[in-house]
Amino acid sequence: MTDKFHRETLVAGAGVSTDRAHNSVSPPLHLSANFYWNDPCEKPEYDYSRSGNPNRTQLAEALASLEGGARGVVTSSGMAAVDLVLNLVDPGDVVLAPHDCYGGTHRLLTARAKRGHFKIVYVDQTDLAALAAGFAKKPKLVLIETPSNPLLRVTDVEKVVGYARQVGAIVVADNTFLSPALQRPLELGCDIVVHSTTKFINGHSDVVGGAVIAKDAELGEELAWWANCTGVTGAPFDSFLTLRGLRTLFTRLERQQATAHDVVNRLNDDRRVAKVFYPGLESHPGHDIAARQQSGFGSMFSVEFTEGIDVLELLRRLEIFTIAESLGGFESLVCVPAAMTHAAMTPEARETAGISDRLVRFSIGLEHSEDLVRDVFAALDGAVADGNVTYLNEQAVGACA
Numbered sequence: 227m228t229d230k231f232h233r234e235t236l237v238a239g240a241g242v243s244t245d246r247a248h249n250s251v252s253p254p255l256h257l258s259a260n261f262y263w264n265d266p267c268e269k270p271e272y273d274y275s276r277s278g279n280p281n282r283t284q285l286a287e288a289l290a291s292l293e294g295g296a297r298g299v300v301t302s303s304g305m306a307a308v309d310l311v312l313n314l315v316d317p318g319d320v321v322l323a324p325h326d327c328y329g330g331t332h333r334l335l336t337a338r339a340k341r342g343h344f345k346i347v348y349v350d351q352t353d354l355a356a357l358a359a360g361f362a363k364k365p366k367l368v369l370i371e372t373p374s375n376p377l378l379r380v381t382d383v384e385k386v387v388g389y390a391r392q393v394g395a396i397v398v399a400d401n402t403f404l405s406p407a408l409q410r411p412l413e414l415g416c417d418i419v420v421h422s423t424t425k426f427i428n429g430h431s432d433v434v435g436g437a438v439i440a441k442d443a444e445l446g447e448e449l450a451w452w453a454n455c456t457g458v459t460g461a462p463f464d465s466f467l468t469l470r471g472l473r474t475l476f477t478r479l480e481r482q483q484a485t486a487h488d489v490v491n492r493l494n495d496d497r498r499v500a501k502v503f504y505p506g507l508e509s510h511p512g513h514d515i516a517a518r519q520q521s522g523f524g525s526m527f528s529v530e531f532t533e534g535i536d537v538l539e540l541l542r543r544l545e546i547f548t549i550a551e552s553l554g555g556f557e558s559l560v561c562v563p564a565a566m567t568h569a570a571m572t573p574e575a576r577e578t579a580g581i582s583d584r585l586v587r588f589s590i591g592l593e594h595s596e597d598l599v600r601d602v603f604a605a606l607d608g609a610v611a612d613g614n615v616t617y618l619n620e621q622a623v624g625a626c627a
């Protein structure tokens with residue numbers, strides 16, 4: 227398989243008909259921890275599964291070709307992927323990260339910085355003056371996460387890359403929210419892409435995994451060395467399942483995105499909705515940048531409801547949507563960030579970040595769009611905060627946070 231094929235064709239064919247032992251069409255699963263040598267002087271292609279495994283290689287190569295990178299490294303989780311990249315910095319180096327990055331990433335960066343592994347500077351990367359101030363600190367590594375969670379803020383990737391070039395910083399993009407089907411950061415000038423493959427890439431909510439893809443072979447080699455050295459490589463069965471999920475990535479996202487558009491359009495006109503955060507809406511501040519650097523607006527959005535709606539009651543009343551953290555699976559999920567994904571932040575920090583207690587985040591799955599719309603509106607009708615001006619929601623959120 228080469229560049230002459232479309233990416234849909236590449237994922238459909240990844241690892242297919244490569245089995246030399248039994249001619250199996252689908253790639254076999256190699257759970258073996260070790261691989262035998264025919265002779266002590268002939269090191270086989272694979273010798274030990276931490277260092278290398280055929281299932282992991284198949285997934286890594288498929289992901290590298292989808293992202294347009296030279297080399298992929300499959301890790302045991304998205305957090306392991308982020309941590310792997312942090313091996314590229316030394317004590318004293320500055321890492322520049324978005325103030326609203328994924329909570330686990332924020333925790334990792336802060337904890338490692340406190341141990342003196344590097345210095346961390348958080349900045350709102352959508353604020354150009356703040357971004358320039360961040361780059362004045364001469365970072366060695368810059369992390370981008372766009373669109374962000376849960377407000378879907380859009381960062382201008384080429385702008386960040388432009389600043390990074392001036393100071394020689396490595397640019398790493400967390401592409402989890404869109405996947406390579408809808409955004410290709412390496413083409414926008416980034417050096418490395420990281421993924422939580424737990425989300426869209428596997429798409430079936432049955433694997434926790436991650437990946438790092440480097441544009442340049444040498445950097446990819448260095449990351450692969452560190453992955454073997456620290457042992458963060460992913461398990462063979464996880465890679466097998468993730469490659470299986472990856473085959474339908476384009477089809478899933480096309481459908482999930484179309485459904486997200488439907489639900490967003492219906493909600494956007496409703497008087498009980500204060501604000502919809504979705505880059506596909508022209509009113510979204512990042513709409514133009516998203517239209518330029520993404521090939522679709524994705525299937526994630528958040529909605530801030532008016533004071534008349536009890537959002538916790540809304541969640542309880544939803545029949546199809548499952549109340550859960552995570553995202554990007556075949557099943558529609560819903561969460562209240564203030565009570566769930568972002569409960570560890572103080573109420574003040576959430577307010578500064580613009581995350582209201584009345585914000586609800588939706589991850590749209592593969593159900594029929596009419597059923598999802600009906601589900602949301604039926605739940606909304608029943609979630610009226612009883613004409614009560616004092617509105618219990620804030621206390622309720624506090625109680626369950």
Ligand SMILES: *Cc1c(COP(=O)(O)O)cnc(C)c1O
Binds near residue numbers: 305331421422423436
């Ligand atoms: C989930 C997520 C991660 C962490 O991935 P895990 O697979 O849960 O370790 C990192 N970044 C983003 C944007 C995520 O959504």
